[in-house]
Amino acid sequence: MEPVNQESIKKCNTIIIGAGLTGLSSGYHLKDNYVIFEAKPWTGGLAGSYHKEGFTFDHGGVHVLRTDDNYLKGKAKPHYNKLQRDLLEFNVVEKEKRAFVYFQGKYHVRPFQHNLHGASQEVIKECLDGFYQRPNFSDDQKDDFMGTTKTFANFKEEIEAVFGSGLCKHFMYPYNKKAWCTKIENIRSKLWISKKFGTTFDENEFLDGIKYPNGIPKTLIRYPKKGGFGATGAAIYNKIEQNVLTGARATNIDTQNKIITIGSKDNNGNIQTQKYQYNNLVSTIPIPELIKIIPSATQEVKQAASEYIFTSMLCVNIAIDKPVWTNKQYIYYPEESISFTRVSFPLNQSKEAAPEGKTGICLEVPYSKEMPLGNEQEMVDRCMQDLIKTGILKGDEKILFIDVKHVKYSYVVQNVTLNENSKIVQQFLRPFNIYSIGRYGEWKHSGTEHAIDDGRKIAEKLTFNK
Numbered sequence: 001m002e003p004v005n006q007e008s009i010k011k012c013n014t015i016i017i018g019a020g021l022t023g024l025s026s027g028y029h030l031k032d033n034y035v036i037f038e039a040k041p042w043t044g045g046l047a048g049s050y051h052k053e054g055f056t057f058d059h060g061g062v063h064v065l066r067t068d069d070n071y072l073k074g075k076a077k078p079h080y081n082k083l084q085r086d087l088l089e090f091n092v093v094e095k096e097k098r099a100f101v102y103f104q105g106k107y108h109v110r111p112f113q114h115n116l117h118g119a120s121q122e123v124i125k126e127c128l129d130g131f132y133q134r135p136n137f138s139d140d141q142k143d144d145f146m147g148t149t150k151t152f153a154n155f156k157e158e159i160e161a162v163f164g165s166g167l168c169k170h171f172m173y174p175y176n177k178k179a180w181c182t183k184i185e186n187i188r189s190k191l192w193i194s195k196k197f198g199t200t201f202d203e204n205e206f207l208d209g210i211k212y213p214n215g216i217p218k219t220l221i222r223y224p225k226k227g228g229f230g231a232t233g234a235a236i237y238n239k240i241e242q243n244v245l246t247g248a249r250a251t252n253i254d255t256q257n258k259i260i261t262i263g264s265k266d267n268n269g270n271i272q273t274q275k276y277q278y279n280n281l282v283s284t285i286p287i288p289e290l291i292k293i294i295p296s297a298t299q300e301v302k303q304a305a306s307e308y309i310f311t312s313m314l315c316v317n318i319a320i321d322k323p324v325w326t327n328k329q330y331i332y333y334p335e336e337s338i339s340f341t342r343v344s345f346p347l348n349q350s351k352e353a354a355p356e357g358k359t360g361i362c363l364e365v366p367y368s369k370e371m372p373l374g375n376e377q378e379m380v381d382r383c384m385q386d387l388i389k390t391g392i393l394k395g396d397e398k399i400l401f402i403d404v405k406h407v408k409y410s411y412v413v414q415n416v417t418l419n420e421n422s423k424i425v426q427q428f429l430r431p432f433n434i435y436s437i438g439r440y441g442e443w444k445h446s447g448t449e450h451a452i453d454d455g456r457k458i459a460e461k462l463t464f465n466k
Contacts, residue, residue: 009275015260017250018284020045021448022438024236025455026282027243037262039249043237047448049228054355056228057317060407061364062344063229063448064221091231097219099330102390109216112171114205117213123170124210130166154416155187162201175334179341180413181311181368188416223349255296255432280433280462286409286440301428304421308443313410314365316383321398324359339382340365412443
């Protein structure tokens with residue numbers, strides 16, 4: 001091993017990689033003796049926003065903050081009220097969530113399993129038959145598979161047990177395959193997808209939703225008035241910007257000496273490097289990318305990291321010379337014949353998202369190594385055709401521009417080998433005081449409010465040695 005020239009090395013107690021919400025929150029709660037490095041020229045990560053010709057779009061689709069999160073509401077501990085007051089309240093609007101599913105040419109209120117009214121008689125019969133033909137579990141077993149301890153081989157088995165074959169055929173199978181770009185047999189059971197898509201099931205709501213419309217659930221969400229969702233991360237960044245360096249990419253981690261190498265471009269475009277010695281390293285970047293820059297990682301660790309799977313996202317952001325014509329915020333598309341999985345209208349989150357009399361639309365098209373995107377322009381053309389096909393556009397609208405963005409790491413997918421691989425990776429990192437956290441650091445689904453809270457938790461751990 002080459003000797004380390006200590007004179008050229010800067011020292012910092014805590015180094016944080018990634019200035020998404022989790023990384024920014026980590027620094028905000030640490031208070032001092034830390035530096036955040038972000039490879040991109042901006043902060044906020046996937047929860048950031050960008051602006052073009054007066055329009056605002058979020059990276060990776062529209063994001064929201066839940067209003068039932070105890071930390072953000074200040075209910076976990078009294079002093080947490082300060083976070084909400086200082087960072088969010090100044091620029092937040094609260095609205096009822098309006099989410100729908102487009103199925104067989106009709107709009108159904110989400111969740112789909114509680115709002116089958118209006119579907120064809122054939123579909124309703126298949127859903128009813130499938131539901132009542134599920135295995136007869138004992139009361140204890142029912143409690144288990146509805147959220148505690150019953151084990152299924154994979155996600156497919158789980159949703160079949162909960163919903164029955166009919167609902168799975170018409171919605172759960174096609175949507176989850178389309179959204180996660182893998183066979184649902186590859187996804188492990190009892191995970192975040194279950195909660196996200198509602199595998200806890202109310203039989204009475206299911207039956208009521210067949211007989212008559214259940215109406216839109218009274219779910220409140222929060223979104224910045226100005227600046228897109230990126231204003232949330234920007235509010236944190238503004239408090240700690242002296243500790244954040246953008247355009248600074250971690251290129252090497254020497255685990256034995258606890259030294260990280262950071263590469264950045266100078267004014268002439270040349271790469272300059274700087275080494276930092278740390279006591280603690282907090283990583284919020286995707287685990288496969290983290291392991292790539294650790295030379296001491298064993299072959300077993302490298303192999304485990306290579307088996308993590310994820311979806312990428314093609315975001316097709318469209319600016320239209322027409323006032324918004326719907327009050328829907330999100331529309332989900334389970335059918336394979338439609339190119340995108342979700343359409344969202346930023347104006348229905350904030351009136352500041354587009355110039356007066358104009359509308360922005362965001363389309364999300366997931367893809368992966370297993371299910372590649374294909375030709376980008378052909379996909380964009382298909383998206384525009386599908387907007388007309390589904391009635392979102394008439395075809396005679398004036399399109400001001402179409403802006404396409406790729407998100408390499410969009411959603412993590414928890415496959416059936418994740419538990420074993422995660423154990424291997426985390427056991428390797430732990431002795432070196434490397435804490436891999438957040439959506440991509442722990443390979444878990446986390447909403448924006450969870451990202452903020454993950455940052456708080458690691459800061460408390462490092463501050464109080466919990």
